[in-house]
Amino acid sequence: STSTKKPPTPSPLRNSKFFQANMRILVTGGAGFIGSHLVDRLMENEKNEVIVADNYFTGSKDNLRKWIGHPRFELIRHDVTEPLLIEVDQIYHLACPASPIFYKHNPVKTIKTNVIGTLNMLGLAKRVGARILLTSTSEVYGDPLVHPQDEGYWGNVNPIGVRSCYDEGKRVAETLMFDYHRQHGIEIRIARIFNTYGPRMNIDDGRVVSNFIAQAIRGEPLTVQAPGTQTRSFCYVSDMVDGLIRLMEGDNTGPINIGNPGEFTMIELAETVKEIINPNVEITMVENTPDDPRQRKPIITKASELLGWEPKIKLRDGLPLMEEDFRQRLGVAKD
Numbered sequence: 001s002t003s004t005k006k007p008p009t010p011s012p013l014r015n016s017k018f019f020q021a022n023m024r025i026l027v028t029g030g031a032g033f034i035g036s037h038l039v040d041r042l043m044e045n046e047k048n049e050v051i052v053a054d055n056y057f058t059g060s061k062d063n064l065r066k067w068i069g070h071p072r073f074e075l076i077r078h079d080v081t082e083p084l085l086i087e088v089d090q091i092y093h094l095a096c097p098a099s100p101i102f103y104k105h106n107p108v109k110t111i112k113t114n115v116i117g118t119l120n121m122l123g124l125a126k127r128v129g130a131r132i133l134l135t136s137t138s139e140v141y142g143d144p145l146v147h148p149q150d151e152g153y154w155g156n157v158n159p160i161g162v163r164s165c166y167d168e169g170k171r172v173a174e175t176l177m178f179d180y181h182r183q184h185g186i187e188i189r190i191a192r193i194f195n196t197y198g199p200r201m202n203i204d205d206g207r208v209v210s211n212f213i214a215q216a217i218r219g220e221p222l223t224v225q226a227p228g229t230q231t232r233s234f235c236y237v238s239d240m241v242d243g244l245i246r247l248m249e250g251d252n253t254g255p256i257n258i259g260n261p262g263e264f265t266m267i268e269l270a271e272t273v274k275e276i277i278n279p280n281v282e283i284t285m286v287e288n289t290p291d292d293p294r295q296r297k298p299i300i301t302k303a304s305e306l307l308g309w310e311p312k313i314k315l316r317d318g319l320p321l322m323e324e325d326f327r328q329r330l331g332v333a334k335d
């Protein structure tokens with residue numbers, strides 16, 4: 001039969017006066033780039049207890065060092081492809097490598113993380129009656145045939161390419177979210193995140209903003225991958241975190257695009273980084289990788305109307321903030 005199950009009622013203990021003040025929040029992938037900024041923001045609210053589950057594949061304890069030992073914070077070494085039995089009220093499910101070089105490194109593991117990992121977090125949400133937010137991606141639109149992209153677009157994704165472990169993995173994760181919602185009444189939220197940048201990105205993770213900034217600081221040529229006319233839209237991480245929290249706290253399941261509609265070609269990005277960080281570096285053209293999307297720009301009408309969200313930090317203002325962090329970590333002062 002196709003009966004719809006009701007979500008479980010939260011345990012009486014968690015509804016008691018003693019617990020009422022506190023919201024216990026799980027952040028999977030919380031040791032990563034976006035996750036650690038999200039944890040910082042959630043920890044600012046004294047009513048929140050935050051639990052991070054991370055296997056440190058691309059993340060690091062260092063990103064969370066200011067919270068380790070804090071009474072409202074807990075860090076668990078855990079791989080989301082394994083079941084997790086804890087009691088929480090909300091789940092921000094971010095665990096998944098985001099950079100192409102890392103997610104292509106072990107594609108089968110990337111699929112398991114997206115599919116089995118999301119299934120486990122949904123099983124957890126179902127067991128304890130938690131609300132769950134998935135950080136999906138603009139990659140679900142693939143190499144988009146409509147431009148710019150709104151949430152109604154179904155995408156143009158190669159199912160058997162080298163990026164598919166990530167794109168198709170996230171598409172299945174979205175499907176699982178909606179099936180748990182329809183079949184079991186789980187409260188879900190889906191964010192489709194567009195390219196995000198900021199402090200704490202892995203210096204050598206191969207993404208374009210981190211590459212260009214590290215190259216400019218080291219005085220190495222900026223490597224634009226051919227043809228260089230492909231576009232991306234870059235959102236500063238504090239804006240992203242603000243959007244994710246609004247989505248979690250609001251009433252809409254999504255999917256909702258969260259990204260900055262400012263669109264740049266990779267040549268324009270290289271020229272901007274060169275101008276701001278190091279006017280002496282060269283810009284060189286190098287070979288690209290397969291299936292690189294040619295254009296990407298979010299329509300954010302939904303985020304703006306339903307969440308009252310729009311990005312505040314322009315690329316030109318965000319790049320210097322990231323430069324500062326990279327200079328510190330690379331040990332190269334500005335001259």
Ligand code: NAD
Nearest residue numbers: 029031032033034055056057058059079080095096098196
């Ligand atoms: P990140 O690689 O810095 O963080 C991912 C975190 O997940 C890391 O700490 C990593 O150790 C952890 N992780 C990976 N596999 C795991 C597993 N099996 N079990 C437990 N932990 C695991 O990446 P990010 O940029 O912070 O991305 C966070 C989320 O946002 C990801 O879901 C990503 O797909 C999504 N997203 C990011 C971007 C972006 O531009 N950064 C764009 C679209 C979507």
Ligand code: UDP
Nearest residue numbers: 082083084085086119120121123124126127
């Ligand atoms: N699961 C988990 N934590 C929980 C509850 C479930 O990790 O607190 C996992 C469980 O191991 C299973 C998945 O989530 O693999 C889906 O759980 P669900 O109850 O929906 O499915 P079932 O266990 O009936 O297959």
Ligand code: UDP
Nearest residue numbers: 100206207208209211223224225230266292
């Ligand atoms: N890119 C580039 N130089 C680099 C790294 C990436 O020109 O050193 C390009 C890449 O070809 C793509 C864009 O930058 O068109 C964004 O790549 P990234 O890996 O940062 O993110 P994604 O492809 O996942 O959007």
